[in-house]
Amino acid sequence: MSITELSQAIGVRASTLRFWEKVGLVAPDRVATPSGTSRRYSVTAIREARITAALRAGGYRIPDVHKAITAIRDLDDVSDSLTALDARLRSIAERTLALLRTGPLLAEIIESSPAS
Missing domain, CATH: 1.10.1660.10 (Multidrug-efflux Transporter Regulator; Chain: A; Domain 2)
Structure with a gap:
């Protein structure tokens, strides 16, 4: 241009x-x-x-x-940054799945506790 x-x-x-x-x-x-x-x-x-x-x-x-x-x-090679970002995204996804898996168990505990 x-x-x-x-x-x-x-x-x-x-x-x-x-x-x-x-x-x-x-x-x-x-x-x-x-x-x-x-x-x-x-x-x-x-x-x-x-x-x-x-x-x-x-x-x-x-x-x-x-x-x-x-x-x-200065960002000549960003492969290390992308690898770190991918690892962070995997970690977040794993924690999200763990939280979703505990949801039904938590709901069961809350529902079975005696009302105050």
């Missing part, structure tokens, strides 16, 4: 995208053109711009957005 296309797509001014580039939030590619160079936004740069726009719209300051973008860029 060009800077104009991206600015229209995410609802910010082109000057805002240039500022975000200057402070390291977005990293467009530079391509040679007959009149010099222009910015071209790859899928990664578009994703970073969309995240930045969303965070800024949510009231996050530039330093906080920069931390978030840096963290996203």
Whole structure:
């Protein structure tokens, strides 16, 4: 995407995208053109711009957005995180089933207890 296309797509001014580039939030590619160079936004740069726009719209300051973008860029291999997440989901599912299995037993105990 060009800077104009991206600015229209995410609802910010082109000057805002240039500022975000200057402070390291977005990293467009530079391509040679007959009149010099222009910015071209790859899928990664578009994703970073969309995240930045969303965070800024949510009231996050530039330093906080920069931390978030840096963290996203550092996520080279997320396989360990996905494995941990899968284990956590399995644990939750097992506990949920255990609770459901004890439901009838608890109901029986409550129903058979003498009324006060």
